[in-house]
Amino acid sequence: MIEAVGLTKRYGDKTAVYNLSFQVRPGAVTGFLGPNGSGKSTTMRMILGLDNPTAGHVTIGGYPYRRLPNAARQVGALLDAKAVHGGRSARSHLLSLAQLSGIPARRVDEVLGVVGLHEVARRRSKGFSLGMGQRLGIAAALLGDPQVLLFDEPVNGLDPEGILWVRNLMKSLAAEGRTVFVSSHLMSEMALTADHLIVIGRGQLLSDMSVKDFISANSADFARMRTPDTEPQQREKLSAALTEAGGSVLPEQDGALRVTGLPLPRLSDIAHEAGVRLWELSPHQASLEEAYMRMTQGVVDYRSTTDQKEGFQEPLPPGAQPPLPVPGQGQPGWYAPPPPQQGGQYVAAAPGTPHPYGAPGAPGGVPGAPVAPVANPYAQPGQGAAVAAPPSAAPAAAPAASPAAPAGPAGSDVTKPEEAR
Numbered sequence: 290m291i292e293a294v295g296l297t298k299r300y301g302d303k304t305a306v307y308n309l310s311f312q313v314r315p316g317a318v319t320g321f322l323g324p325n326g327s328g329k330s331t332t333m334r335m336i337l338g339l340d341n342p343t344a345g346h347v348t349i350g351g352y353p354y355r356r357l358p359n360a361a362r363q364v365g366a367l368l369d370a371k372a373v374h375g376g377r378s379a380r381s382h383l384l385s386l387a388q389l390s391g392i393p394a395r396r397v398d399e400v401l402g403v404v405g406l407h408e409v410a411r412r413r414s415k416g417f418s419l420g421m422g423q424r425l426g427i428a429a430a431l432l433g434d435p436q437v438l439l440f441d442e443p444v445n446g447l448d449p450e451g452i453l454w455v456r457n458l459m460k461s462l463a464a465e466g467r468t469v470f471v472s473s474h475l476m477s478e479m480a481l482t483a484d485h486l487i488v489i490g491r492g493q494l495l496s497d498m499s500v501k502d503f504i505s506a507n508s509a510d511f512a513r514m515r516t517p518d519t520e521p522q523q524r525e526k527l528s529a530a531l532t533e534a535g536g537s538v539l540p541e542q543d544g545a546l547r548v549t550g551l552p553l554p555r556l557s558d559i560a561h562e563a564g565v566r567l568w569e570l571s572p573h574q575a576s577l578e579e580a581y582m583r584m585t586q587g588v589v590d591y592r593s594t595t596d597q598k599e600g601f602q603e604p605l606p607p608g609a610q611p612p613l614p615v616p617g618q619g620q621p622g623w624y625a626p627p628p629p630q631q632g633g634q635y636v637a638a639a640p641g642t643p644h645p646y647g648a649p650g651a652p653g654g655v656p657g658a659p660v661a662p663v664a665n666p667y668a669q670p671g672q673g674a675a676v677a678a679p680p681s682a683a684p685a686a687a688p689a690a691s692p693a694a695p696a697g698p699a700g701s702d703v704t705k706p707e708e709a710r
């Protein structure tokens with residue numbers, strides 16, 4: 290199991306990760322999601338002992354990575370598949386990693402077979418495609434037959450067959466009882482691969498729950514209703530009748546109405562009573578992507594000037610300013626009603642699951658466990674209480690200063706400890 294408690298990382302005045310507490314359990318694929326720059330790679334690097342936390346700590350099987358006995362046999366990681374010595378063949382790259390960790394050469398041939406690179410094993414990796422490079426990185430991660438695996442964007446550059454292969458690989462590794470922690474930006478893929486999700490935004494924990502609970506907590510059922518395109522007055526009539534009945538009605542881009550707040554049979558009755566013909570009445574549940582977009586809408590650092598999500602948002606009244614995003618509270622103004630944890634609750638755990646770090650809203654509150662007494666750089670006046678760390682215990686000591694560069698992560702710079710870069 291991987292356990293992070295009050296994990297915080299600052300680079301100068303930039304806070305990359307703030308007071309992050311979570312557990313990644315064995316026997317499941319845990320997806321690690323967050324917008325660009327939200328701190329996923331930094332977190333993974335701290336898990337692997339490649340960066341020292343500014344505060345808090347993270348352990349694997351109870352040990353900081355650098356104190357793990359025989360770490361390369363226990364933990365495998367793919368962080369940056371491009372960071373390979375291009376002049377070496379795939380086989381000699383893996384052989385050198387294997388030798389460093391006392392892994393027999395026959396295991397190299399085994400993993401080359403597993404990732405499908407056996408036929409190009411003696412080719413220099415600098416001629417490899419993006420997908421082949423990913424496969425080589427995955428082979429490096431699997432080399433020590435580890436119980437704990439971390440993959441940072443493993444499907445990056447893979448074709449559909451490769452993506453399917455990675456999905457099945459992750460699932461089978463988890464089915465063998467291993468701990469599989471995988472970051473990705475591909476929501477549709479995560480929906481198919483992951484059992485559990487940890488979502489961060491601007492370095493802070495936004496959600497820690499199963500994929501199923503995540504979708505239902507961050508979305509709401511809605512119905513689409515469409516009247517004949519040729520009769521716009523029917524649409525107006527229906528819209529008025531639905532609103533009068535207490536429904537919430539918003540236009541979809543294709544001219545349909547998106548309705549929440551009323552059950553489907555009632556919608557049908559209202560249309561019938563209003564004498565409006567329907568071309569469509571369909572129930573919908575948000576996808577993982579929609580749920581994710583809704584949750585992270587307020588914590589995205591980089592966004593196109595052409596906002597693709599425009600059509601999903603309520604139009605603002607003339608002259609009104611968009612509401613300020615609040616980490617952990619989703620985005621005001623979306624069609625779906627607020628998630629259950631809204632109202633200052635910071636982390637929504639799976640229903641019925643006791644929060645491992647104390648009450649939601651007080652992350653880092655494990656009795657006796659060190660938490661980061663670091664001022665929340667994201668706190669806003671009047672909102673800080675929902676996200677600020679309680680300044681209780683002293684910060685944890687940094688991981689032991691005897692870094693053994695992990696053989697697992699496939700990369701040159703990433704295998705160096707922070708101080709050496």
Ligand SMILES: Nc1ncnc2c1ncn2[C@@H]1O[C@H](COP(=O)(O)OP(=O)(O)OP(=O)(O)O)[C@@H](O)[C@H]1O
Nearest residue numbers: 300303304305323324325326327328329330331332
């Ligand atoms: N070595 C560093 N020095 C300074 N800032 C850094 C360093 N590494 C990361 N950061 C900053 O920390 C923040 C988190 O970066 P990180 O790479 O962990 O995010 P990420 O979630 O992995 O992003 P992406 O999805 O784009 O890969 C970013 O603002 C980044 O610029």
